[in-house]
Amino acid sequence: MDALRTRAPRAGGSAPRTARAVAALVCCTALAAGCTGSPGPSGRDTRTTAPAVEPMAADDLQSAYQKVIRQVLPSVVQIEAVDSLGSGVVYDDRGHIVTNAHVVGDAKTLKVTAANSEEALTARLVYSYPEQDLAVIKLDRVPAGLKPAVFGASEKAEVGQIVLAMGSPLGLSSSVTQGIVSATGRTVSESRSDGGTGATIANMVQTSAAINPGNSGGALVNLAGQVIGIPTLAAADPALGSAAAGIGFAIPASMAQRIAGQIVKEGKVVDSGRAALGITARTVVDAGYRPAGVAVVTVRRGGPADAAGLRPGDIITALGGQSITTTTSLAEALAAQQPGQRTRVTYQRAGTRRTAEVTLGEQ
Structure with missing residues (x-):
């Protein structure tokens, strides 16, 4: 996972030949099917002919791309904060825009540029939720033609599904890239500029x-014109320390909708859905300076860990059957759990291995 814990750096500033290949394959298969069999007793040819298959032509696929772009791009904006540049997705017709918390940073006011517009609009921060790397901002004035995006069911995303990423990579507003869904259900930890671990995000x-610098906070869109994710991260090549081509990650649309909906309605997140132990912790190393567990630093009074009998100084080595060696691995294990779920924590106290049943709380 270390190779994945890299946020797409902030920007401060082909033709689809696959369709043709598939078409050729289908045509060859149809021809082969039509060449089987032999003449019947009467000398008549009794061979059967396979029904014609009409694969999507390259022009049809191109038209589908262009239709989706025309439909969705007006819902994707460029966001400029004090020291970062990113993207956002129009959430509703009142000027609410959902983006990444790391795009907003510490800014309270921001500049927003809508697609196909040179006018810089002003927006204010409604609420930032770094734990899920999501934030909502609101335009001071809603311009004509600003169009809310349609959010889809990200849980229905399938590997191999064609998707388009829309945003402002390197400040190039209204840019579009294409690819496929490579995997779903990934749990990924972000890295911070100070070298620490940022948000750990599941699914x-x-x-x-x-996913390039400036794409963060934009839209990952299916060919039905639905936003299925918020592009957030690009993986890093551990050997080169640079972005790994073709490996990007997006926060699922269902999660973005849940968090953004609470922020718009309540002004904050009231139900995170994120499991927690109720502790602060740090990574500990063994004699060979290898990560060996997570030391409990503080325990929140009345919290899940407190109720289970954990104390400062205990070293957590497993949670729910998953080995824990760092604070990142602990965060990833918790991301896979739900508040209220009961799970087993394995820890060491004064060199003695112990276990405790913990009913997880909410972060």
Whole structure:
């Protein structure tokens, strides 16, 4: 997972030949099917002919791309904060825009540029939720033609599904890249600029569509014109320390809708859906300086860990059957759990191995 814990760096500033290949394959198969059999007793040819197959032509696929782009791109904006540049997705007709928390940073006011417009609009921060790397901002004035996006069911995303990533990579507003859904259900931890671990996000959509600096907060869109994810991360090549081509991650649309909906209605997140132990912790290393567990630093009074008998100084080594060696692995294990779920925690106290049943709380 270390190779995945890299946020797409902030931007500060082909023709689809696959369709042709598939068409050729289908045609060859149809021809082969038509060449089987032999003449019947009467000398008549009794061979059967396979029904014609009409694969999507390259022009049809191109038309589908263009239709989706015309439909969705007006819902994707460029966001400029004090020291970062990113993207956002129009959430409703009142000017609410959902984006990444790391795009907003510490800014309270931001500049927003709508697609196909040079006018910089002003927006204010409604609420930022770094734990899920999501934030909502609101335009001071809603311009004519600003169109809310249609959010789809990200849980229905399938590997191999064609997707388009829309945003402002490197400040190039209204840019579009294409790829497929490479995997679903990924749990990925972000890295911070100070070298620490940022948000740990579950159920992310992995995509081969290019996620470049400035794409963060934009839209990952299916060919039905639905936003199925918020592009957030690009993986890093551990050997080169640079972005790994074709490996990007998007926060699932269902999660973005849940968090954004609460922010719009309540002004904050009131139900995160994220499991928690109720502790602060740090990674500990063994004699060979290898990560060996997570030391409990503080325990929230009345919280899940407190109720289970954990104390400061305990070293957690497993949660729910998953080995724990770092704070990142603990965060990833918790991301796979739900508040209220009962799970087993394995820990060491004064060199003695112990276990405890913990009913997880909410972050």
